[in-house]
Amino acid sequence: ASSTNTTGTGVGVLGDTKTLNMTQSGSSYYLQDNTRAQGGIFTYDAANRQRLAGTLWTSPDNLLNSTYDGAAVDAHYFAGLTFDYYKNVFNRNSYDNKGGALKSSVHYGRNYNNAFWNGTQMVYGDGDGTTFIPLSGGIDVVAHELTHAVTETSSNLTYQNESGALNEAISDIFGTLIEFYNNKNPDYEIGEDIYTPKIAGDALRSMSNPTKYGDPDNYANRYTGTSDNGGVHTNSGIINKAAYLIAQGGTAYGVTVTGIGNDKLAQIFYRANTVYLTASSTFSQARAACVKAASDLFGTSSAEVTTVNKAFDGVGIK
Numbered sequence: 001a002s003s004t005n006t007t008g009t010g011v012g013v014l015g016d017t018k019t020l021n022m023t024q025s026g027s028s029y030y031l032q033d034n035t036r037a038q039g040g041i042f043t044y045d046a047a048n049r050q051r052l053a054g055t056l057w058t059s060p061d062n063l064l065n066s067t068y069d070g071a072a073v074d075a076h077y078f079a080g081l082t083f084d085y086y087k088n089v090f091n092r093n094s095y096d097n098k099g100g101a102l103k104s105s106v107h108y109g110r111n112y113n114n115a116f117w118n119g120t121q122m123v124y125g126d127g128d129g130t131t132f133i134p135l136s137g138g139i140d141v142v143a144h145e146l147t148h149a150v151t152e153t154s155s156n157l158t159y160q161n162e163s164g165a166l167n168e169a170i171s172d173i174f175g176t177l178i179e180f181y182n183n184k185n186p187d188y189e190i191g192e193d194i195y196t197p198k199i200a201g202d203a204l205r206s207m208s209n210p211t212k213y214g215d216p217d218n219y220a221n222r223y224t225g226t227s228d229n230g231g232v233h234t235n236s237g238i239i240n241k242a243a244y245l246i247a248q249g250g251t252a253y254g255v256t257v258t259g260i261g262n263d264k265l266a267q268i269f270y271r272a273n274t275v276y277l278t279a280s281s282t283f284s285q286a287r288a289a290c291v292k293a294a295s296d297l298f299g300t301s302s303a304e305v306t307t308v309n310k311a312f313d314g315v316g317i318k
């Protein structure tokens with residue numbers, strides 16, 4: 001049977017209604033969006049197993065409003081929104097800039113408190129209901145995961161030690177920038193919408209104040225152990241803080257930074273990630289990459305270059 005593009009309505013993890021791009025074939029509707037990436041955007045049901053990708057999400061109608069549907073609704077919708085951000089802001093055609101298919105699987109495992117990019121697709125657990133609710137319900141989470149794919153097809157920062165923390169920070173930075181692009185209660189916290197449903201006001205990580213969750217905001221306090229691939233989700237706080245200072249300004253360790261806003265932060269880090277950073281880049285090399293990117297974009301003696309230098313001074317990176 002021939003398939004046609006159609007739209008549906010879904011209710012997300014947090015109970016909000018959104019329009020979905022779907023494909024209809026015969027009497028079935030699928031979470032397959034043919035309107036964006038040449039390769040399409042596909043959302044799959046892992047059915048609480050750990051076998052990927054699972055089954056392409058299939059429905060007898062185009063109304064996805066059950067509790068079980070919520071994780072798929074948000075994974076699909078937020079993947080589309082993240083595609084739009086990279087296309088509209090940077091003219092990047094999907095995660096690989098080649099129109100590659102975007103695939104997500106939801107309901108992965110049982111009570112699975114994780115989300116990840118596995119090198120081929122995005123994967124979301126449902127959480128255990130205490131630490132997490134279904135993780136695709138957070139736009140900063142979905143954009144974080146998709147940005148791992150962007151990083152992998154550009155700098156390809158090795159996922160350990162300083163290059164790994166840079167990889168993590170870039171995902172937090174663009175997860176946050178895309179949360180601002182969506183403009184629904186945007187903030188500089190990470191995962192707040194899907195973290196600890198019984199506790200209000202907390203998050204997985206904070207860019208504005210990493211120490212709130214025990215992460216360092218200065219190179220002098222970096223973690224030098226081996227857990228979590230050398231602290232990739234911890235030392236990311238140092239780079240996240242620098243990014244926050246670049247966008248919003250502030251005073252850190254006696255250094256006062258004048259903020260230049262989210263849009264310029266985005267341009268600087270995108271150019272650093274796609275032009276200057278390499279797989280083995282260190283924090284010091286990331287400073288140089290951001291200074292070079294800001295110089296290219298705004299001029300070597302621009303206020304933007306001064307802000308980048310001050311921000312990295314503020315977090316103790318030379």
Ligand SMILES: CCC(=O)Oc1c(C)cccc1C(=O)O
Binds near residue numbers: 113114115116141204
């Ligand atoms: C903000 C998204 C995030 O950090 O997802 C992860 C979780 C919840 C556990 C382990 C790894 C990741 C990741 O994507 O780095």
Ligand SMILES: [Ca+2]
Binds near residue numbers: 140179188189191192
């Ligand atoms: Ca957030």
Ligand SMILES: [Ca+2]
Binds near residue numbers: 196198203
């Ligand atoms: Ca919470």
Ligand SMILES: [Zn+2]
Binds near residue numbers: 144148168171
């Ligand atoms: Zn990550």
